[in-house]
Amino acid sequence: MKVKAPLVERIKGHIVENPVSFHVPGHKGCGSFMDTGAMDLGGFLQYDLTELPGLDNLHCPGGAIQKAQNLAATAYGVEGTYFLVNGSTAGIIASLLAAALPGDAILVDRGCHSSVYSGLILGRLKPLYIQRPVEETTGIPLSIHPREVEKALGRDKGVKAVIITSPTYYGVCSDIKKIAETAHQKGALLIVDEAHGAHLKFSDALPKSAVDLGADMVIQSAHKTLPAMTQGSWLHIMGSRVDRERLERMLGMFQTTSPSYPIMASLDNARYMMENAGAKHLGEVLGYVRDARHKIDALDKGLFCPDGEYFRSRGSFDFDDTKMLINCAGAGLTGSRLDQDLRERCGVYGELYDAVNWLGIVTVASRREDFERLVGGCVGLKTVPDGDRVLLPSFLKSPVPAAGMDPWEVLDRRLISIDLSRAENRIAGSSIVPYPPGIPLVCPGESFSAGAIRQIRECMDLNIAVKGVKHGQVEVVE
Ligand SMILES: Cc1ncc(COP(=O)(O)O)c(C=O)c1O
Structure with missing residues (x-):
């Protein structure tokens, strides 16, 4: 029989496997915390409404x-909060365009998400990059040092904004x-x-969240680490430096x-839930994480779980x-092999893997039994019999490639596709x-x-x- 709705069928097929979620979205698909008494999101289609009288805009x-x-805004202790229904991506782009005009320089954490680069292109902004040091064993990028920000702002005058990812995907x-303080001193x-x-x-x-540490705009994907629906995010503004009218226009x-009412309703619900019981549940799940780390470290299989310490x-x-986080280099396994193994044998799905690490995202909706399945x-x-360590690939320690032109300049140029093997010294037409x-x-x-x-x-x-990279080809400027 011909499949009529292949995506629906595929999702249903996934659900019946009773998978364990160590990935986003934060509600983990299990419905707990969705019924807070304020609303029952189980039947959320009833909430899929539009700008009817009384439903605001x-x-x-x-x-x-x-x-x-x-x-x-009150829950986060900020001057203003904007609901985002196109994820943090929309908020990041809007924040950059609110902060700077075409041609202005922006100091950018080179480890930023691709949405930041989209903002740089759309705003015709000039990026100046700061690179992160990389931790030797795990290959995970470490923090950006305030001294590096100070140096960069001292070197390049007139930078309009600094954009930094914190925490990173890995939690740094x-x-x-x-x-x-440094950014504000330099205007x-x-x-x-x-x-x-x-x-x-x-x-x-x-x-501490950046909302309490002096940032001017903070963008959060509620859908990643709170029990909110995919795409549900918010942008907070603090202090009086941001031009709110321009931000709202963007x-x-x-x-x-x-805008989706179920998404907006799930944001409202997630805030309500977290305000009332977030601390208690986060305390519980942090205990589950600690316990799982100890058990996995003690297995003597070459796996280890790096933590805050x-x-x-x-x-x-x-x-x-x-x-x-599970580092699997000592077990002779790549992150991809560990991920595949956990999925196929136990139905445990992680959020991310790289050459030597597997990463699970834990939220208030994570359950003790999820950790039992993981352990x-x-x-x-x-593990691989002789347990040879997997080597860190060099891309984790890469310097920033040389800039041929600003990202936005590429937008209006003719692009051609060529084989990756012939791309040396050519200017990239799109992000890799x-x-x-x-x-x-x-x-x-x-x-x-x-x-x-x-x-x-x-990587491939x-x-x-x-x-x-499509069929071994990349886009370059003609
Ligand atoms: C660090 C970071 N910033 C921004 C985004 C974009 O967020 P969203 O998916 O909510 O648009 C992501 C998504 O993975 C991310 O990892």
């Missing part, structure tokens, strides 16, 4: 949506307080991509005119311990992005070096999906 809110946004946090705004940190505000056992352009002792400013999966893991984590190896306008080509090949050899 996201683009000019004055009723229920404004009240929900105000409650979120930078010293936002000092970075904010620049600080935008923090806190896509992975919407939960931080709700537990004293976690690093948000109006980058957000759909048909590990990263802080290696120069990271801080670390979000809701990240369940059980590691107990039954067949291993996904996840979604950090470009090469940005539009940068020149393909021999090293960059080798790094792209390494590790079974990491690389956006921007």
